[in-house]
Amino acid sequence: MAAQRSAPVENLAVVLLLGGRSTRMGSPKHLLLHPASQQPLYLHHLELLRQLEREGVFPRGVFVSARADQRAALELPEGVACVEDDPDRNGDIGPASGILQASAARPDATWLVLAVDLPFVTRASILHLLSAHAPDSPVSLFLHPSDGNPEPLFSIWTPRALEQLRHNCREGKSGPCRAAKDVWGGKIVEGKGGVKVLEEDSVRDADTPEEWEKALAALARKELGVVSESQPITPPPSPPVKPRPPFSSAPRRSIPFHAAIERIERLPLSPAVGAVEPRTRRAATATSEPVTLLPLVDACGGIATDTVHAVLPHPLHDNSAMDGYAVRSALLSSASPDKPVLLPTLGRIVAGDPIPPTRRIDTLGTQGCWEIMTGAVFPSDEFDAVVKVEDVRRTSETDLAGRPLIRFEAPTRPRQHRRARGEQVRAGDVILRSGERVSPEKVLLLAACGVPQVAVHSLPPPVPFHGRVGVVATGKEVVPLSSLALDCELAPGQVVDCITPYLSSLLRSHGFESVLLSPSGDSPSSFTSTVSAALALNPPLSLLVTVAGVSRGTTDHIPSSLASLGAAPSFHGVAIRPGAPVMLSHHAASGTPVLSLPGNPMASAACMRSFGDALLGRLRGERPGWTDVRELESVREWAAVLGKGRGGSSSFWAVPVDAETGLPSLEAARAKQWKGPGALGSLVGAGAWLRMDADDDRATWAAWRSF
Known part of the structure; x- marks a missing residue:
């Protein structure tokens, strides 16, 4: 897993196939309305493809393949070319006709082929296919997750593969799938032309009215954050509510730390939940x-x-500490509410995405901003800062290239919210x-x-055994510690899973067995399936812990996914640093509490030590907690060393302890350089957590607990 920059697919064009005369659907598939955008399918797809073209992904252009009788009803965006698919001239060769007709317009190009009746296609699935396409691969196709068969109508074709398709058509073997297999020697498998899907639905098509109705329901669930197919859903009304911005989430009201602990104490929870015959774990x-x-x-x-x-x-790599926008700080030096700076959005990077290709960056330039999620790598070193999403305004304006403009009303300092490799x-x-x-x-x-x-x-x-706790990690960027080789370097965007070992260790020390459930990446359906099965276990789990996906990013689906399974939230958001997005739910049917931790390692640890320990203590019939720092002078001295927290909030610090007394050591703390709560490096030499509570008047209290 050596670190690599994702290479662009050279000389790439894209063709959207509108398809032939569909007798099974009963109406033109390309004119069906996509529920997310309320646009015809062909325009919905073209909007996405045109955006990628503006970002330099398709330097050879965006094309539509349509029959003569379809062209009259098309309203193509400026810059989209139409090639006529003429079955009378080309013969009855199915989708191969549109592919070959398009390739004739750019004979030397490599082509992304996309069928219009794939309504679940996303930006992420397209970029995933492009990044998985090896430079020496003649053709790359997604593999259906159900049976492993290749999907020829969401694929990449080089001139070599297109020549094979042309040859096969002359021989009466017109299927693109057959041609793809032939060019690979008879079989498509992962690593040899086959690409594992990033999102399970991305190759799901809709060929009949029944399939389209199911697709509509599934798409509506995605929009509303509901995943269970057993839950009835009503498609959104027309005209639809304006979609939320990419970073927005359901409103979340943070509560104080002590209020969260009180809600845990009131949770309808019995020590018998998940308990089995006591035993020892070692x-x-x-x-x-x-x-x-x-x-x-x-x-x-x-x-x-x-x-x-x-x-x-x-x-491991420079990455964003916040959901927000990566910018060149110099561009915002004069920004103010009276004289805001408007920057076009050049692209989006989420955690786990590779660094965008150099050629794409060079094409787009640096006079703009990139949407960026927490943990995501930067597009290039020129983008030296991040402005939090809460600190910008999304406008309805666009630049001349049609890119949304973001309004910045304050300067930003270099390296703001940019975490440096090895810092x-x-x-x-x-x-x-x-x-x-x-x-x-x-x-x-x-x-x-x-x-x-x-x-x-x-x-x-x-330690006596008290019960079982399920753990499910999310995030496509997470790599298990066990899979690392001694001499490897993870690819930019990837992170080592350190939270799962931490949770397993902590749970074992309390007498609970950790049940490690299948990681779900960023797939809501995979997560929901895993959690649904976990909540149905008999005897039930004592506690279920989820990791990451609980904040405001585009992949943070945990709150809505849990709600779809009947888990009612007790709180979502606590006024703490780190760990503010933490969420606690209760699944009444099984009696299982669900603690959803943030993906930042120190945030997870602080929340687990606070709210997780409180839950485990209730399950054991105990009341573990924090020890107050009673001497007022000591509290003031700690505040002087660590800094006063925000009014009405709590902050967690990993601090050194005195070797003889085991108490937090002010003397040792004074000798350290403190960068703020949540710094993983502060664990070096530390032996306790110190919690600093500040009320609305910024009066401060302190409490501690040992590791």
Whole structure:
């Protein structure tokens, strides 16, 4: 998994196939209205393709293949060329006629072929196919997730593959799928012409009225955030409500930290939920003998025998710390409410997306902004800052190229909200010293830095078993720690899964077995299927924990997906740093609480130590909690070192402890450089969490708990 820049598909054009005379549908498929845009399907697709063309993805142009009787009803956007699909001249060769007719307009081009009756096609699915197309591949096709068969009408064709299609048609073998297999020697599989879909529905077509009705319902569910097909849905009325901006979400009102704890205490929860016959989770007894290189979860609680160095830096790559817009800070130097700066949107990057191709960046230039999600890589070094989505205004205006304009009303400083590679931990840094206890937080740090195992002694005794906790990770960018090779470098946009090992370690230390459920990437349907099955387990899970997808980004579907399964929210949003988007739901049918953690590692850890521990304590019949820092002078000194928090909020800090007393050490804290709460590098040398609470008048209290 060596780091690579995503290479562009050279000399690329795209053709949208409107299809032949459909007798099964009963009406022209290309004129059916897409429920998301309320435009005919052909215009809905063309809007997406034209946007990608403006971004440099299709340098050879956007084409529509249509029959003579279809052309009269078309209202093609400026710049879209139409090629006539003439079956009387070309013969009865099906979609091959439109493909070959288009290729005749650009004989030397490589073609993205897209059928109009694929209503679930998205920008992400197109870019995924392009990034998966190898330079030496004659043809690349998506594979249907149900049976592995290739989809020839959402595919990339080079001149070599088109010549094979032309030859096959002359031989009476007109199917594009047959030609694709022939050019690959008879079979299309993943890695040899076949590409695994990013979104399961992207190759789902609609050929009959019944299929179209099902597609309408599914598309409406996507718009409303509902995924279960068993739940009735009414398509949105016409005219539709104006779609929300990409970053918007349902309104979320944050509550104070202590209010969230009170809601957990009021949750209708019994210690019997998920409980089974008590047992121990570790067969080994406490020992002072060295144990060599245990996996992190098994090593948790032991004492490190050796000093451990980071294998990977953290962060792995420069990335965005916020959902917002990547900009050149110099462009906003004069921005003010009276003299705002309007910048066109050049593209969008979400976490897990590769760096856009250099050629595409060069074509688009830097006189604009990029929509960017938390954890996403930057399009290039020229974009040196991020402006939070809350701090901009989306306008209804566009530039001459039709790109939406974003209004900026304040300057931004260089590197604002831009996390630099290795700014927390550099490869080779000492992250754990001999003699330190391997706490769950140290497991988080070790995993984030690419360390999969550690040598320990003095393992703690077994812990009585209390129940099972399900864990489901989301995010296409997450790579399991176990899959890393010693000499690998993750691709830009990818991150190591450090949260799952942390959760497993913490749960085990409390006597709960972690049930690791299938990761769902960014797929709402996959997530819903996994969680639905988990909530139906018998005996039920004591707790279900989800990771990431709970904030305001375009892929943050967890709240709506859980709601579709009948999980009612107790709170969504707490006034804390880090971890503000945290959410708690309760699934009444199974009695299972669902804690949804943010995707930032330190935010997950802070929320799990606070709200997760409170839930686990209730399940065990205990009341774990925080110890107040009672001396007012100490509170003031801590506030002087760490900074006063925002009024009405709480902040969490990983702080060093005194080796003799085990209490948070002000002296050691003064010697450190603090970048703010949520810095993973602060776990190095730390042994406790310190929580700073500030009321609306910014009076401050403090409490702590050890790792």
